[in-house]
Amino acid sequence: MITYIVKRILGMIPTLIIISIITFIIIQLPPGDFVTTAQAEIAASGGGMDASAVEAMRIRYGLDQPMLLQYWRWVSGFPRGDFGYSLEWSAPVWDIIAGRLGWTLLLSGLALVFMWLVSIPIGIYSARHQYSLGDNVFSFLGFLGLSVPDFMLSLMWLVFATMMLGISASGLYSPQMVDAPWSFAKFLNLLNHLWPPVVIMGVVGTAELIRIMRGNLLDILNQQYVTTARSKGLVEKVVVQKYAVRMAINPMISVLGMQIPKMISSSIIVGFVLSIPTVGPIFLRALITQDMYLAGTILLLMTVMLLIGNFLADIALAWVDPRIRFE
Amino acid sequence: MIDYKRRSEHIKKLYEQQNALDESIAHQMMSSEKIAFATSQWRMMWRKFIRNRIAVIGGIVILLFYLTALLANFVAPYTLKQRMTAYSLLSPQRIYFFAEGRFQPFVYGLKGSRDPKTLMRIYVPDPEKRIPIRFFIQGEPYKLMGLFPASTRLFGVEEGIVSLLGTDGQGRDMFSRIIIGSQISLTIGLVGVALSLIIGAFLGVSSGYFGGWVDNLIQRVIEIVRSFPPIPLWMALTAAIPPHWPPLRVYFTITIILSLIGWTWLARQLRGKVLALREEDFIMAARLAGASDGWIIFRHLIPATLSHIIVISTLAMPAMILAESALSFLGLGLRPPLTSWGVLLKQAQNIQVLLLYPWLMIPGFFVAISILAFNFLGDGLRDAADPYTV
Numbered sequence: 080m081i082t083y084i085v086k087r088i089l090g091m092i093p094t095l096i097i098i099s100i101i102t103f104i105i106i107q108l109p110p111g112d113f114v115t116t117a118q119a120e121i122a123a124s125g126g127g128m129d130a131s132a133v134e135a136m137r138i139r140y141g142l143d144q145p146m147l148l149q150y151w152r153w154v155s156g157f158p159r160g161d162f163g164y165s166l167e168w169s170a171p172v173w174d175i176i177a178g179r180l181g182w183t184l185l186l187s188g189l190a191l192v193f194m195w196l197v198s199i200p201i202g203i204y205s206a207r208h209q210y211s212l213g214d215n216v217f218s219f220l221g222f223l224g225l226s227v228p229d230f231m232l233s234l235m236w237l238v239f240a241t242m243m244l245g246i247s248a249s250g251l252y253s254p255q256m257v258d259a260p261w262s263f264a265k266f267l268n269l270l271n272h273l274w275p276p277v278v279i280m281g282v283v284g285t286a287e288l289i290r291i292m293r294g295n296l297l298d299i300l301n302q303q304y305v306t307t308a309r310s311k312g313l314v315e316k317v318v319v320q321k322y323a324v325r326m327a328i329n330p331m332i333s334v335l336g337m338q339i340p341k342m343i344s345s346s347i348i349v350g351f352v353l354s355i356p357t358v359g360p361i362f363l364r365a366l367i368t369q370d371m372y373l374a375g376t377i378l379l380l381m382t383v384m385l386l387i388g389n390f391l392a393d394i395a396l397a398w399v400d401p402r403i404r405f406e
Numbered sequence: 407m408i409d410y411k412r413r414s415e416h417i418k419k420l421y422e423q424q425n426a427l428d429e430s431i432a433h434q435m436m437s438s439e440k441i442a443f444a445t446s447q448w449r450m451m452w453r454k455f456i457r458n459r460i461a462v463i464g465g466i467v468i469l470l471f472y473l474t475a476l477l478a479n480f481v482a483p484y485t486l487k488q489r490m491t492a493y494s495l496l497s498p499q500r501i502y503f504f505a506e507g508r509f510q511p512f513v514y515g516l517k518g519s520r521d522p523k524t525l526m527r528i529y530v531p532d533p534e535k536r537i538p539i540r541f542f543i544q545g546e547p548y549k550l551m552g553l554f555p556a557s558t559r560l561f562g563v564e565e566g567i568v569s570l571l572g573t574d575g576q577g578r579d580m581f582s583r584i585i586i587g588s589q590i591s592l593t594i595g596l597v598g599v600a601l602s603l604i605i606g607a608f609l610g611v612s613s614g615y616f617g618g619w620v621d622n623l624i625q626r627v628i629e630i631v632r633s634f635p636p637i638p639l640w641m642a643l644t645a646a647i648p649p650h651w652p653p654l655r656v657y658f659t660i661t662i663i664l665s666l667i668g669w670t671w672l673a674r675q676l677r678g679k680v681l682a683l684r685e686e687d688f689i690m691a692a693r694l695a696g697a698s699d700g701w702i703i704f705r706h707l708i709p710a711t712l713s714h715i716i717v718i719s720t721l722a723m724p725a726m727i728l729a730e731s732a733l734s735f736l737g738l739g740l741r742p743p744l745t746s747w748g749v750l751l752k753q754a755q756n757i758q759v760l761l762l763y764p765w766l767m768i769p770g771f772f773v774a775i776s777i778l779a780f781n782f783l784g785d786g787l788r789d790a791a792d793p794y795t796v
Contacts, residue, residue: 097630105639108646222785226778228728230735230751231770238760238767249757344637348732352755362638363736366645374642381638 083397083404087390098382103150106375113166113369153372163372167365172376176358180380182251183350183357187342187384189273190280191335198285199331202292203324209297221286229345232279233352240275248275249354276353280345284338291334295327329400336392343381451713454790461786467779475588479548482582483562486745488546492518493567494577496529498765501539501570511539515566526762537566572765574753583750584769590746592776594661595726599719601665606672607715611707613673614680615699621677628670636667640729644738653744660739664726675718679711713791720784724777731773747773 114133144152153163162172205214240248247253251272252265259265299305300323308318350357358377365374397403456462474481484490493516503511515535521528545559562568571580613624643663647656683689692702708715733739734748735755742749750769754760760767 094630094633098633101630101634102642105642105646108643110648222778222781226724226781227774228731228770228777230732231767231774234754234760234767234770237757238764241757241761340632340635343635347637347641348736351736363641363738366641366738374645378634378638378642381635382633385635386633 080397080404084394087393091386091390094386095383099154099379100150102375102379102382103146103153106371106378107146109369113371115369117166117368153375162376165365165370165373167368167370167373172373175361175373176377176380179356179358179361182355183343183346183359184384186273186276186280186346186350186355186357187339189277190284190342190345191338193277193281194284194288194338195331195335197281198288199292199328202289202327203296203319205289205293206296206300206327207319214293217289221289224282224286227282229279229283230348230352232282233276233349236275236279237353246271248272249352251355272355276346276349276355279349280342283345284341287338288331288334292327292331295330296323299323299326329396332392332396332399336389339385339388339392343385447713451790455786458786458789460782461789464779464782464786467775468783471588471776471779472592474585475592476551478586478589480550480556480558481560482579482585483545483559483568484579484582485546485548486578486583486586487743488578488582490567490573490577490579492577493529493569493573495527495575495763496567496569496573496577497763498572499567499569500531501568502536505536505538512536513539513563513566513568535566537563537568539563539568571768572763574766580750580765580768583745584747584772587745587747587750587769588772590657590740590744591727591730591748591773594657594664594730594740594746595723597658598661598664598668598726598730599722601661602668602672602722603715603719605665606669607676607708609669610673610676611680611703611711614677615684615703615707624673624677628673631667631670634667636729637732639667640664640733641736641738644733656740657744660730660733664729668722668726672715672718672722675714676711679714680707683707683710717784717787717791720780720787723780723784727773727777727780731770 118133156163160173162176164170165172165175168175201217205217208214237248240246252259252268253272300319305318305323308322309315313322346357347359347362349355350359351363354360358381362374362377364370365377479485496516499513501511501513503509505512513536514531514533515537516529517532518527518529520526539561540563541561542558543562543564544557545562547555547557550556567573567579569579569581571584573579574583609624613621640663643666644660647659651659689702689706692706697705730739730746731748731751734741734746735751737752740746740749747769751767751773754763754766754770
């Protein structure tokens with residue numbers, strides 16, 4: 080097991096290096112740089128900047144140096160936890176995103192848990208009652224969940240909550256709670272604002288997981304060892320829960336790993352619409368203002384999150400399924 | 407000495423007899439019962455597909471959507487930019503279908519006024535004034551399918567306004583804008599999938615067929631591309647499109663960016679298929695008969711995987727449509743004057759706007775319906791592509 084983990088970690092290093100290079104190139108793609116954007120913004124508000132001030136700004140931010148050197152300056156800080164300096168916010172990148180990264184992780188993690196908790200029981204029910212009314216209703220709902228875009232769901236929730244329920248749906252707290260000191264009421268308020276984005280983010284994946292769970296279980300229920308278990312007189316509940324479900328769940332772990340990119344993408348959009356401080360809103364802003372270290376770090380960290388997520392899913396799979404460890 | 411001529415004639419005769427015999431046997435079998443192996447694979451797939459009602463409905467909805475997009479200028483009562491400033495932010499109008507027991511659709515005329523408290527513009531229907539909706543009415547001139555000049559529109563009114571889905575802040579008819587916007591929303595998926603297909607089919611099939619270092623290299627590239635989460639990567643790439651580029655160029659750049667990730671999925675799926683097919687006898691037979699790699703790929707492997715290619719591309723469409731709308735909604739994808747459903751949704755981001763003018767959200771339902779239809783169709787096609795299982 081340990082050799083397997085070490086091998087996987089070593090395998091990730093070259094990928095990380097290539098990814099950091101690609102990220103840096105992508106972030107540098109737009110014509111001009113942060114100073115150009117700043118100049119345009121100043122000009123738009125009626126001001127002006129002379130050429131020497133522009134040049135001074137470029138030198139101060141190191142934008143006049145060759146690309147390779149800029150890349151090195153950015154990457155070499157990583158081991159110290161230094162991800163560069165946000166030009167727009169005039170603050171170290173890490174200070175800006177640390178808290179937001181936490182919310183992104185929390186929401187994505189909760190959404191994954193939600194997906195599992197909902198899809199496995201429904202998948203088991205659908206497989207055991209194939210083509211029943213319940214199965215058809217669930218598969219239709221699943222299709223619906225698969226098809227309504229997350230931004231649309233968020234917008235619909237905003238309107239529904241405000242119009243029908245009369246509550247504020249955006250942000251993490253209701254307006255009167257934002258500045259209140261920590262209390263149980265504030266915590267409840269936070270929970271009330273957290274579950275909608277979690278559900279919205281989880282809906283798409285849930286539909287997919289139900290299908291996969293249902294298909295896996297159907298396959299396994301037709302296998303001979305299940306027939307053997309039944310014919311030796313085991314109770315149906317034991318046959319399903321201890322024999323079939325135990326096997327059908329394994330692929331769900333690797334599928335969970337495949338859901339992580341969707342969670343990250345979704346956290347950006349849902350965070351943007353529902354004004355939740357995920358990295359989404361500042362990533363969008365950083366891309367538009369060409370705040371390159373901020374945008375680059377966010378893109379890189381999201382990719383790393385994805386890599387680690389897949390890594391954890393693989394470890395979990397190897398842990399529950401000994402056959403994988405022997406390969 | 408052997409008489410070669412006589413012998414060859416004899417062989418020819420035997421051959422013809424055998425052929426006739428084969429044919430009669432085949433005829434007998436066909437007539438006695440329509441046996442499965444006598445029907446072609448495509449026909450079996452079609453039969454299986456047509457039995458799946460939800461998939462057929464999905465297919466019909468998609469056909470209707472694309473037909474409407476093709477004839478968008480004819481179906482829409484107004485042009486994309488036609489402003490009716492007297493009727494800005496008008497809520498969807500109620501259509502009455504019968505007047506005096508006769509089929510004659512009409513809308514009421516509107517009296518504009520201001521709410522005395524909020525000073526907001528409100529429109530009151532005037533029951534005295536009925537505006538009949540006329541079919542095949544003359545409207546603003548346009549070019550049908552971008553080619554034929556025309557001015558006949560499917561429906562419209564001679565005075566006042568007919569607005570099925572309300573108007574936006576500049577008094578532009580949302581129904582017309584959604585219909586015309588569908589041209590971009592629906593084709594971006596089509597073009598994007600076509601591009602992904604070209605890259606994905608080529609690389610996926612070669613990866614599976616050649617194996618070895620070619621396979622290794624292609625798989626590493628796919629791994630790297632797929633290690634990025636898609637929406638953030640698309641956001642970063644589309645943010646790099648210079649604002650001054652002409653609309654057409656932006657459109658094609660976005661399709662290229664979308665297919666830059668899309669192809670990996672297609673390539674993976676096809677590689678798996680080809681890996682399985684490679685070991686089949688007919689490929690070995692072709693190789694022994696001296697067929698070149700190119701011949702085997704284009705004459706044997708691609709046709710053999712065609713049904714899967716169709717399924718995979720249908721299932722890839724929703725992701726493309728979704729990605730375009732999400733990016734345009736965030737303001738990074740297409741931008742005016744290009745109009746897609748995502749661009750139209752951009753004005754519905756704000757909760758205040760949504761509460762006052764909820765009909766601005768309607769383009770989102772079109773996104774959802776088209777994705778739902780594609781999912782139903784793709785699911786049905788996937789089941790049909792494997793017609794040998796019941």
